[in-house]
Amino acid sequence: xxxxxxxxxxxxxxxxxxxxxxxxxxxxxxxxxxxxxxxxxxxxxxxxxxxxxxxxxxxxxxxxxxxxxxxxxxxxxxxxxxxxxxxxxxxxxxxxxxxxxxxxxxxxxxxxxxxxxxxxxxxxxxxxxxxxxxxxxxxxxxxxxxxxxxxxxxxxxxxxxxxxxxxxxxxxxxxxxxxxxxxxxxxxxxxxxxxxxxxxx
Numbered sequence: 001x002x003x004x005x006x007x008x009x010x011x012x013x014x015x016x017x018x019x020x021x022x023x024x025x026x027x028x029x030x031x032x033x034x035x036x037x038x039x040x041x042x043x044x045x046x047x048x049x050x051x052x053x054x055x056x057x058x059x060x061x062x063x064x065x066x067x068x069x070x071x072x073x074x075x076x077x078x079x080x081x082x083x084x085x086x087x088x089x090x091x092x093x094x095x096x097x098x099x100x101x102x103x104x105x106x107x108x109x110x111x112x113x114x115x116x117x118x119x120x121x122x123x124x125x126x127x128x129x130x131x132x133x134x135x136x137x138x139x140x141x142x143x144x145x146x147x148x149x150x151x152x153x154x155x156x157x158x159x160x161x162x163x164x165x166x167x168x169x170x171x172x173x174x175x176x177x178x179x180x181x182x183x184x185x186x187x188x189x190x191x192x193x194x195x196x197x198x199x200x201x
Contacts, residue, residue: 001038006058013062027109028081043186045079046102050188056166057082059069060155063168063182066091070129076118076190078102084136094125119192121147128152134165135190140147140175157187
């Protein structure tokens with residue numbers, strides 16, 4: 001996975017590569033899916049809940065310029081793989097999950113999670129240098145934006161008009177991620193982060 005899926009698309013951050021090389025991804029999926037653990041695809045770990053593709057996760061982390069000692073919040077941490085990767089890279093990670101079954105999976109894989117509504121973030125661990133969303137989102141709630149440290153970044157696949165774009169950077173006016181998206185990707189949606197629907201004539 002590291003050599004064929006990550007290095008070939010320009011992932012060069014050695015801490016991220018080392019983490020993804022060291023962590024057995026099959027420990028973060030259901031037994032029936034262990035044969036697909038290293039596939040270049042999103043993996044459904046519970047109904048409607050998916051792990052990001054390895055390439056997408058690695059590029060989000062790399063473009064976030066993560067540093068050891070930084071505080072990170074993983075929103076919708078699912079079975080804990082993204083949180084484990086960031087922790088292995090030296091970050092202090094809070095894994096936020098609302099699904100009890102997924103929390104149990106993460107615990108079995110060695111990742112401690114906090115339980116709560118995803119769209120509320122996790123204020124007790126704030127402020128965060130990085131907030132990573134485990135799935136595609138359309139909007140970033142103000143309550144989560146308020147949990148960023150000064151200079152903090154957000155990493156997510158942001159959907160607009162049905163197209164997902166991987167982005168990482170500080171928040172700018174309107175609660176959008178600053179900077180140019182670096183990859184179009186069809187990541188699965190993370191429930192609870194759809195933009196309010198507007199009536200169109």
